[in-house]
Amino acid sequence: MSIWIWLILAVVFLITEAATVTMVSLWFAVGSLAALVVALLGGSWGLQIGIALAVSAVLLACLRPMVRKHFTPKLTKTNVDAIVGSQGYVTVDIDNVAATGKVKLGAMEWTARSATGAPISAGTLVQVARIEGVKAFVSPVEVKSAV
Numbered sequence: 001m002s003i004w005i006w007l008i009l010a011v012v013f014l015i016t017e018a019a020t021v022t023m024v025s026l027w028f029a030v031g032s033l034a035a036l037v038v039a040l041l042g043g044s045w046g047l048q049i050g051i052a053l054a055v056s057a058v059l060l061a062c063l064r065p066m067v068r069k070h071f072t073p074k075l076t077k078t079n080v081d082a083i084v085g086s087q088g089y090v091t092v093d094i095d096n097v098a099a100t101g102k103v104k105l106g107a108m109e110w111t112a113r114s115a116t117g118a119p120i121s122a123g124t125l126v127q128v129a130r131i132e133g134v135k136a137f138v139s140p141v142e143v144k145s146a147v
Helices: 002-020 025-040 045-062 064-071 079-083
Strands: 087-095 100-105 108-114 125-132 135-140
Touching: 002 025, 002 045, 025 045, 045 064, 079 125, 087 108, 087 135, 100 125, 100 135
Parallel strands: 108 135
Antiparallel strands: 087 100, 087 125, 100 108, 125 135
């Protein structure tokens, strides 16, 4: 009877893993299969449960982080996300009150506003704090002297 229980549990855990892709149920399915082997060899019910829990816990603790590392996609910043944090130079004085200002970020020129609200003069090195629509909100970068 316990053979069927472990087989059903393994199938349920595999179906759950396929439906959720959380990399948790998979290890319990393997633990259930290990308990199934113990049941086939005539092991006691307590030993079967112990083996199922031990195998599941060890696999969950040891293998899950490695498997997640290989299957989790690495996100590469693109488009606007890549601009936040980048540095550039002010090409047209930034004045939030007058709604003027432009910055050169890489090969592109962006309409800019001061992230702090303070005016920023042309030629100032700035860093992008955020993007809202088509405007870059920037703050001056403090240039450290080599003293």
